[in-house]
Amino acid sequence: MPRCWFGPRRWLLCVTVVLAALLGAVLGAGLPAGAQAQRLVVYTYDSFAAGPAQAIKEGFEALHPGVEVVFLAPGSAGETLARIIAELDAGGTDADVFVGISDTQLPRAIDHGVFMKLDRSLIPNLDKVPVHLDFDETGHVIPFDHGYVTIIYDSRVLSEEELPQTLEDLTDPRFRSQLIAIDPRTSSVGHAFLMWTIAEFGDPGYLEFWERLAPSLLTVTGGWSAAYSQYEAGEAPMMVSYSTDTAAGVYYADSDHSRILTPKGQAYQQIEAAGIVAGTDVPELAHRFLDYLLSEEVQGLIPTTNWMFPVNPEAPLPGFFAKYAVVPEEPVRLDARLIEENEQRWLREWARLITGLR
């Protein structure tokens, strides 16, 4: 059978052309690195990057011509810390500043040598921060916002008089499968709630509480957003979340059906902090960045972009935020060193209880 020379290979030619085109597109699209005089690399967690980061970058760059601020967000605050430590273990990180370390993670980060000591005289705005929020006695980090983990409920489902008044009330049979909790091993919200129960019921009393609570738990999800979508879809009328959720609901969806519970006037306090990563080439610029983080300009962004409370009392709060976001009368907090010493055991004991594997 006579056949054209290129006949059987024609399709191969096609594949090659397609592949070559793809490869060309791929290689041609490489980004040239920006040549800037000074670069400040800020590692942070994902919702901060998606929230106030862009405005902070633009504001700081406007104040400091020739400086480029680069934000990198590898995931949650815990995952970001893990990346910095892995990079430091391997000989060095690009990070100059880490924004978003939680008070509970701080001892471990300091033990791994993540932060350098701050020169607090270079951060004049720190003087405005109330003493009870400036929690780090070791002088490695500054607080930049705070928030409260508690129970939120759907007011369309639960009426005022039905509500639990204490954490213990949550174990009542009438709340069977009514609460969505979050795993303390994979989420900082879930972690805060577990710490709250330890502060409230003591160790080992907290385990007995969780045993009583188990029937009330519809589920314990891995992260906040999975829990929130299940709560919003009506799977359960209560979930573990933040005391700013009503404000966020009003802001995004014009609805205040999610309300905040503060049992006995309490909620668990989370303070988020920022510090300068050891080994940075630009310590002076990094100090100025931390000071900028505490300025009224940036602090005023925190409520509606990060859904936390600013630490600078001079920062203006939007009216609806002041109305709906709840600061508990009695914030609860466990000592960070106590957490560090016991966390492994607590998480393991909790996991054994929840999985039923003893």
Added chain:
Amino acid sequence: MGSAQRRRRRRALLLLLPAAALLTFVFYLPVGTALLAGFRDEAGYSPARFVALLTDPYILGLLRFTAWQAFLSAALSVAIGVPLGYLLANRSFPGKSLAASLVMVPFVMPAITVALGFLIMYGVNGWFNEVLAGLFGFKVRVLHTLWAIVLAHAFYNGPLVARMTQGAWERLDPALEESARTLGAGPFAVFRDVTLPAVMPGILSGAVLAFIYCFMSFPIVLSLGGARYSTLEVEIFTLMRVLLDYEMAAALAALQACVSLLFAYIFLRLEGRAPYLFASARARRARPVGGRIRDAWLWALLAALTVFFVGPMASIVAHSLTDPAGGVTAGAYARLMTAGHDFHLGAPPVRSIQNSLRFAALAAAIALVSGASFVYATVRFVGRRLPFLETLSLAPIAVSSVALAYGLSVAFRGPLQVVPQDWRIPLVHAVLAFPFVVRAFRPVLQGVDARLVEAARLLGAGRWRAFVDVELPMAATGLLVAFALSFGLSVSETTATLMLARPDQVTMPVSVYRFLAARDFRSASAMAVLLMAVTGGVFWLAEMLAAWLRRRQGGTAHAS
């Protein structure tokens, strides 16, 4: 004689080289070093941690549950995948090429998006329960049970099994089944004695991947089942990311990898026992699903599969188009195009599409070249099965992804520093895709009778020409599936990407997680829809190419 053998050996080694280099430098050395930390103490090396883990009833309990849910998930994936593979290989029906590419899309969906899709489908107020309540007046609880986990895993892995089964089925010579019928065998006997053994390598290949994949699963497990159903991977994540106990995490990751590779080894031994029936060069003719009564059950099957696969995807589309008050809006899509949602250096979120495609194209190319040449060398030059070597080739997906990401991020700051940043993520994705390429290509190439190659060579074709004209077209479906899987794997991977990415290297699934973190749930769904559409489009193009190849080759067979 001797020189021919030497040449054979040299060729085999040359073909094994890309895979060996890739796996050694981007997987075995860096990840091995990280896992070795689990065996190190002050005195040197000791198995103390390993032994402690193996005698801990909690860890053993986790291990048991992890294996059990992975087994159930793989079983359901096979139960769904094999009928689907049958339909794709043997039947034609309206919208088939679209269905074939759409069915691969779950594979690239971020876990959190699948969890949302399942919530909208199977939640107490979900579509499924609304229909049940409307028809029969009752609802069933699907979420927060083991079934939710298994169903979601089958949603991911059913298509995988289907495509691998399809590859084997398409190559089965219809004459074998016809002659069995002529010799008096009933349809069931033909299926049991001819068809099933022939497609078994494909099924087992898919099942082993599904098993390992589900063995390592954790975001799906926690979102849809809840912490009551924790897997081993949650424990490794906790040790590595929360407690920063790298040694214990490494020991546990090593244990996890050993167990899942042990299961993989058993699967591969089983697969090795299945007799290979050589494929026909003649393309199998797909019969239409028709209007006859006996085809009714096929229509029912098609409808059930459509609901199962399209339901969760459609619910994400619907979610992206609703506003919080319940109206319909395309606002979320508009937000993707604006730089107001600025995740990377002033570019709008759609920029992440470019990043994802760039990584995926490179990763798929690297994985295809190294994986296909590895398979070719082992099938054609070694001949006998090497279950041990094949098990080792599966290792990249059997190692905990957090441990892998940690090992690689350390390595890229140390010995692998020479690798340019632009190549790091594609190389890592290629390593992770490698096992998929091997599993997809091997059963298909194995099915191509080596005597056809010999015949072509006797007729004067060179080795390369024989490969291009004979083996490549016959193995095209396998390569297509291999491409789709490696491309999809790269698009969906986030753990290593987040650990290695530069600030401007935001990919599509990362962008989805960013929107969720910023409480912009609709835009997260819109981004997920774009992700599904873009990868679905790439799969569809690949599908068209393969269909054309099959047609072309069918034509050749008729002409000759």
